[in-house]
Amino acid sequence: NAGVMQNPRHLVRRRGQEARLRCSPMKGHSHVYWYRQLPEEGLKFMVYLQKENIIDESGMPKERFSAEFPKEGPSILRIQQVVRGDSAAYFCASSPFASGEYAGELFFGEGSRLTVL
Amino acid sequence: QKEVEQNSGPLSVPEGAIASLNCTYSDRGSQSFFWYRQYSGKSPELIMFIYSNGDKEDGRFTAQLNKASQYVSLLIRDSQPSDSATYLCAVTSDSNYQLIWGAGTKLIIKP
Numbered sequence: 001n002a003g004v005m006q007n008p009r010h011l012v013r014r015r016g017q018e019a020r021l022r023c024s025p026m027k028g029h030s031h032v033y034w035y036r037q038l039p040e041e042g043l044k045f046m047v048y049l050q051k052e053n054i055i056d057e058s059g060m061p062k063e064r065f066s067a068e069f070p071k072e073g074p075s076i077l078r079i080q081q082v083v084r085g086d087s088a089a090y091f092c093a094s095s096p097f098a099s100g101e102y103a104g105e106l107f108f109g110e111g112s113r114l115t116v117l
Numbered sequence: 118q119k120e121v122e123q124n125s126g127p128l129s130v131p132e133g134a135i136a137s138l139n140c141t142y143s144d145r146g147s148q149s150f151f152w153y154r155q156y157s158g159k160s161p162e163l164i165m166f167i168y169s170n171g172d173k174e175d176g177r178f179t180a181q182l183n184k185a186s187q188y189v190s191l192l193i194r195d196s197q198p199s200d201s202a203t204y205l206c207a208v209t210s211d212s213n214y215q216l217i218w219g220a221g222t223k224l225i226i227k228p
Contacts, residue, residue, distance in 0.1 A: 042205065042220035043161070056215060091160055104151045104209050104216050108160035 002027065004094050005074075006109035014117050019079040019086070021112045025094030032075045033106065034060075034067060035091045043091065049075055050098070082116045089113050119144040121208050123219035132228050136193040140206030140219055143187070147217075150182055150189045153205040155221065161205055165191060196226045 005024040013019050025032050034046040045059040049069035060067065064082075069075040079086055090113075093106035120143045130136040138152075149168050153161035167173045167180040167189065179192040189208075193200055206219040 043218045045215060045218075048215065104149050104207060105163055105166060106161075106216070108162065111160050 004029075004092055004107050004109035006090075006092050006112050008112055009110060010113050010115070012115045012117065013082050015083055016081050019082050019114055019116075021077040021079075021090050021092075021114070022074040023077070023092030023094075023109055024074040025092075026096075026107050029094035029096045029107070031095045031098060032069050033093045033095070034075075034077050035093065037089045037091060037111075046077070046090075079114070082114070084116050087114055087116045119210055119217050121206055121217050121219040123204075123206050123222045125220060126223040127225050128222055129225045129227055130196050132196060132198060132226055134196055136196045136200065136224055136226070138191040138193075138204050138206075138222050138224065140189045140191075140208075141187055142189070142206075142208045142217070144208065144210065144217070145184075145187065147208045147210070149209040150180070151207040151216065152178075152180060152189075152191045153207060155203045155205060157202070193224075198226045198228055200224060201226045 004026055007022050030051050032049045035043040037043050047060045047067045048056040052071050064080045066078045089111045091111045092109045095106050122141045152165040154164050155161045165178050165180040167182045170182050170184050173180045177194045181190045203221040203223045205221045207216040210217050
């Protein structure tokens, strides 16, 4: 049973370009979370999605960032017109549970490390 | 604002000793508590969760929860160098699907 798959693992972009990060959840998991982590800092929640629905995007900047989880295919986190401050590790996590006491049992991908030059 | 507090460390513990990691949280309505381990440059992985007051043991790991004091801890017995990592405490919010994360405690086990 494959784990959460993220790609690319490393991505380098110049300021103003677009970054597109992909996440395939574990088989049977329909709940996807995106987190951002700066070096030596904790995880910052960005967005929670179910298939074809954004449930909570309260942690995502209003400008330049968007996320989707289509019926078919991976979840995608898109960052338009990247700036140096977007450089970070972006982790995707999945869960088979929508809510309740088990909803905190998340399975993480290896992360995508974005560097903006 | 709901918060989860952890001492950032580093916490240095000799090999074979007990490592004690602590976490406090502000939301009295929190129901579920999780400890994740994150090795440098890697992703977090779940190592323990606890829902009820008291202790929960799993191998060398024991999670302790005291809801009255809003305090959760992780004890690692017989610490090994491979336990050196950052330990993240996470607590469910009242929405019950979103985790509130601490910034993590860096643990160093010295041979």
